[in-house]
Amino acid sequence: VKENQYQSFDGMVLTDTFQLYEQDKDMIANLLPDNSERRTKQKTRDITVIVGNPPYSAGQSSANDNAANARYENLDKKIESTYAARSSATSVKDIYDSYIRAFRWASDRIKGSGVVAFVTGSGWLEKSFADGMRASLVDEYSSIFVVNLRGDIRKNMLNKGSNSEGENVFGSGSMSGISITILVKKETSHETQIKYFDIGKGLSKKQKLDALVNLHSVNGIGDKFELIEPDNENDWLNQGDKRFNGFLPIGNKKNPTDAIFRTYSLGIATGRDVWCHNFSRQKLMQNCSLLIDFFNNELERYKSSNQTKSVKDFVKVDLSKMSWNRNAFQDLEKGEKYSIGKGMPVNSLYRPFIKSNLYFSKELNAMTYQMGKFFPKKASRNKLICISGVGSRNGFSALVTDCIPDLNLMEAGAQSFPLFIYEDSSSLNGLFGTNISDLSPKDGINLTRLAESALETFDENISSEDLFHYVYAILHSPEYRRLFENNLSKTLPRIPFTKRKEIFFEFVDAGLKLGNLHCDYEVAVPFDVHIKQGNLDLTSIEDPKSFFRVEKMKFAKKGDKSSVIYNKNITIENIPLEAYEYV
Numbered sequence: 001v002k003e004n005q006y007q008s009f010d011g012m013v014l015t016d017t018f019q020l021y022e023q024d025k026d027m028i029a030n031l032l033p034d035n036s037e038r039r040t041k042q043k044t045r046d047i048t049v050i051v052g053n054p055p056y057s058a059g060q061s062s063a064n065d066n067a068a069n070a071r072y073e074n075l076d077k078k079i080e081s082t083y084a085a086r087s088s089a090t091s092v093k094d095i096y097d098s099y100i101r102a103f104r105w106a107s108d109r110i111k112g113s114g115v116v117a118f119v120t121g122s123g124w125l126e127k128s129f130a131d132g133m134r135a136s137l138v139d140e141y142s143s144i145f146v147v148n149l150r151g152d153i154r155k156n157m158l159n160k161g162s163n164s165e166g167e168n169v170f171g172s173g174s175m176s177g178i179s180i181t182i183l184v185k186k187e188t189s190h191e192t193q194i195k196y197f198d199i200g201k202g203l204s205k206k207q208k209l210d211a212l213v214n215l216h217s218v219n220g221i222g223d224k225f226e227l228i229e230p231d232n233e234n235d236w237l238n239q240g241d242k243r244f245n246g247f248l249p250i251g252n253k254k255n256p257t258d259a260i261f262r263t264y265s266l267g268i269a270t271g272r273d274v275w276c277h278n279f280s281r282q283k284l285m286q287n288c289s290l291l292i293d294f295f296n297n298e299l300e301r302y303k304s305s306n307q308t309k310s311v312k313d314f315v316k317v318d319l320s321k322m323s324w325n326r327n328a329f330q331d332l333e334k335g336e337k338y339s340i341g342k343g344m345p346v347n348s349l350y351r352p353f354i355k356s357n358l359y360f361s362k363e364l365n366a367m368t369y370q371m372g373k374f375f376p377k378k379a380s381r382n383k384l385i386c387i388s389g390v391g392s393r394n395g396f397s398a399l400v401t402d403c404i405p406d407l408n409l410m411e412a413g414a415q416s417f418p419l420f421i422y423e424d425s426s427s428l429n430g431l432f433g434t435n436i437s438d439l440s441p442k443d444g445i446n447l448t449r450l451a452e453s454a455l456e457t458f459d460e461n462i463s464s465e466d467l468f469h470y471v472y473a474i475l476h477s478p479e480y481r482r483l484f485e486n487n488l489s490k491t492l493p494r495i496p497f498t499k500r501k502e503i504f505f506e507f508v509d510a511g512l513k514l515g516n517l518h519c520d521y522e523v524a525v526p527f528d529v530h531i532k533q534g535n536l537d538l539t540s541i542e543d544p545k546s547f548f549r550v551e552k553m554k555f556a557k558k559g560d561k562s563s564v565i566y567n568k569n570i571t572i573e574n575i576p577l578e579a580y581e582y583v
Contacts, residue, residue: 010038011038011042012038013035013038013039013042014032014035015035015039016070017102017105018070018072018075018101018105019070019072020039020042020043021043021074021075021105022072022073022074022075024040046111046112047109047110047114048110048112048113048114048115049114049115049116049117050106050109050110050114050115050116050117051116051117051118052102052106052117052118052119053118053119053120054098054099054101054102054118054120055098055099056097056098056099056120056121056174056176072101075101075104075105076096076101078104078108079095079096079100079101079104082104082132082133082136083095083100083104083130083132083133083136084132085132086131086132086133086135086136086234087128087129087130087131087132087133088128088131088132088233088491089128089129089131089132089390090253090390091129092129092132093129094123094127094129094130095129095130095132095133097121099118099120099121099124100124100130100133102118102120103116103118103120103124103133103137106118106183107136107137107140107141107183107185110185112185112187113185113186113187114185115182115183115184115185116181116182116183116185117180117181117182117183118180118181119178119179119180120178120179120181121174121176121177121178121179122148122149122150122152122176122177122178122179123176123177125146125148125179125236125237126235126236126237126238126489126490127391127490128390128391128490128491129391131233131234131235131490132234134230134234134235134236135230135234137183138192138194138230138234139192140185141183141184141185141192142184142185142186142188142190142192142193143183143184143186143192143193143195144181144182144183144184144192144193144194144195145181145182145183145184145195145197145218145225146179146180146181146182146194146195146196146197147179147180147181147197147199147212147221148177148179148196148197148198148199149169149177149178149179149180149199149208150164150165150166150177150178150198150199150200150201150203150208151165151166151167151168151169151170151174151176151177151178151208152165152175152176152177152393153165153168153175153176154175154393155177155393163201163202164201164202165177165201166199166200166201166202166203166204166207166208167203167204167205167208168205169205169208169209171205182218193227194227194228194229194230194236195218195221195225195226195227195228196225196226196227196228196236196237197221197224197225197226198226199211233490233491235486235490238486238489238490239486240484240486240487240490240491241483241484241486241487244484244487244494245494246494247494247495247496247497248260248449248450248453248454248494248495248497249492249493249494249495250264250387250417250471250492250493250494250495251263251264251415251417251492256446257446257448257449258449259446259449260417260445260446260449260450260467260471260495261417261418261444261445261446262421262443262444262445262446263370263373263418263421263444264370264415264416264417264418265369265370265371265374265415265416265418266367266369266407266413266414266415266416267369267371267386267404267405267406267407267408267409267413267414267416268348268358268360268365268367268368268369268371268404268405268406268407269365269366269367269369269406269407270358270359270364270365270366270406271323271325271365271366271367272291272322272323272364272365272366273406274287274323275287275288275290275291275322275323275359275364276288276358276359276361276364276365277348277350277356277357277358277359277406278356278357279356279357280357281345281357284345284357284358284359285340285345285359288340288343288359288361288364289340290321291321291322291364292338292339292340292364294318294321294322295322295328295331295332295338296337296338298315298316298332299332299335299336299337299338302314302315302332303335311329311332311333312324312329315329315332325366326366327363327366331363336363338363338364342361342362342363343359343360343361343362343363343364343365344359344360344361344378345357345358345359345360346358346360346375346378346403346404347403347404348360348403348404348405348406349386349399349401349403349404349405349406349409350406350409351406351408351409352399352409352410353521355403355522358404358406360375360404367407371404373418373421373422373423374404374416374418374420374421374422375403375404375422376422376439377439380422380439380441381402381420381441382402382418382419382420382422382441383400383401383402383418383419383420383468383515383519384400384401384402384405384416384417384418384419385398385399385400385416385417385468385471385472385475386398386399386400386401386405386409386410386414386415386416386417387410387414387415387417387475387492387493388410388411388412388414389410389411389412389413389414389415390412390489390490390491390492391412391489391490392410392411392412392489393411393412394410394411395485395488395489396475396481396485396488396489396493397410398472398475398476399518400472400515400518400519401416401519402519415492417444417471418444419443419444419445419464419465419468420441420442420443420444421441421442421443421444422439422440422441422442423439423442443464444464444468445464445467445468447464447467450467454495454497455497457499457501458501458504462504466505466508468511469507469508469509469510469511469512469515470495470504470507470508470511471495471511472511472514472515473507473508473510473511473514474495474496474507474511475493476511476514480496527575527576527579528574529572529573529574529575530572530573530574531570531571531572531573532570532571532572532573533569533570533571547569548567548569548570549567550566550567551567553565553566553567556571556573561575561577561580562574562575562576562577563575
């Protein structure tokens with residue numbers, strides 16, 4: 001063989017790795033018979049080393065992409081019976097991310113002894129959706145080595161002023177934190193060792209890569225490895241305070257009677273914020289009418305066609321006129337005509353302290369969840385405690401509202417716990433059903449459960465409102481958030497109850513005052529700051545746009561934050577320094 005002459009590599013296989021074990025032959029078997037033969041041979045070989053950088057993708061961002069991730073029936077069933085089955089998380093959809101599938105596939109491909117080495121996203125190390133995966137890895141491998149390269153850019157962005165994650169080792173190629181994982185499987189059984197190494201906070205891409213070069217191998221890390229002992233919740237990092245599990249959960253989907261609130265729900269997910277949210281109610285209804293007209297035109301066009309194509313292939317995907325989702329495709333296929341009268345404009349808390357008009361509709365909103373039971377009509381009176389979703393990068397947060405919250409009110413999906421639940425004696429006749437006039441509020445608080453345990457020493461005069469405000473105060477307690485920070489990052493809150501009545505009502509009073517301030521911020525009495533130019537309400541302003549225009553605010557004097565120059569026309573004085581502590 002001449003030097004530099006091309007030689008084919010017999011082990012090279014063109015295939016979808018995950019599909020390799022889903023079927024005997026792939027779609028290109030007839031076109032590339034040699035490739036198909038190598039594919040068949042590889043499946044029979046004893047593989048002992050698997051190395052890779054699997055892709056990261058938990059799913060398409062929108063139905064408009066028409067590019068959903070492929071399904072792998074056998075592989076996904078194995079994930080379901082292992083990683084998902086052992087998880088305590090309410091939602092495990094992220095466990096089917098491509099890089100998690102790679103872990104499952106590789107673990108099954110190595111039958112006896114062997115090594116798996118992956119460069120992947122690092123979310124699985126600490127997030128609650130992967131607790132079952134972590135438990136399975138401990139059972140399936142004898143040694144686990146993890147190098148955490150950090151680099152979660154979103155954490156840096158959300159925690160302004162913090163650069164603890166540093167730069168990503170892939171530069172702009174990834175927003176997710178990155179880890180190197182080496183899994184060693186031995187046929188002889190013994191206790192699994194987990195060795196963990198953190199590359200360090202605030203490092204640049206170059207510093208991280210240089211550090212890896214200098215380390216050479218896992219042997220180079222040596223005694224810098226930290227031995228990890230998983231806790232009972234299968235957490236490896238940021239393990240929670242064990243006292244937390246002794247408190248009463250704020251909500252429990254699997255056992256609703258064993259919780260403070262009888263139920264809870266995600267906020268409204270319109271899937272079409274551009275149309276379904278607007279500060280102007282008139283513009284909101286105009287936008288929704290145009291969207292409905294476009295859908296109905298597509299419906300008529302579909303009815304008059306020969307309908308040989310699937311609805312997804314048939315429709316015109318024009319994001320300036322409509323955003324398509326699964327519901328809309330199904331409605332089109334069933335011949336459901338949309339009508340503006342089937343929904344209604346309501347108040348909504350779109351983002352913290354930002355209220356908007358929402359077109360509340362089963363047709364136009366992708367998911368309404370239980371909001372129809374919390375606010376079945378415009379005049380329905382209710383209050384919800386909304387908390388950030390489990391795993392929020394920005395940490396735990398809570399906010400009370402008296403109107404429908406948006407799904408993304410806070411990061412990772414806002415969960416809402418209601419003071420009242422509206423249900424009639426028979427059943428809700430759909431969203432905005434004909435029986436809504438008969439609806440009456442029922443307690444959202446599980447008083448029976450609380451009387452049995454947490455409030456056993458209290459009298460019967462404690463109301464649902466008292467408990468609602470007590471919970472809200474606890475969720476804002478700095479000591480509670482500090483002690484149970486790690487717990488709150490992985491699961492729904494659990495609430496401690498004091499047995500001293502006077503302390504209980506101190507929290508009730510604090511929660512009531514804080515809740516009123518947070519909920520009724522638009523009518524709160526403003527702090528009495530001084531506008532240097534005088535009372536603007538009495539000023540005749542010919543050109544308001546020019547008068548109030550601001551380019552860059554600045555302090556009037558260096559080191560004095562009590563006075564701010566808003567623009568050349570307005571200076572604000574007597575600002576309390578406490579205002580700068582608000583986050």
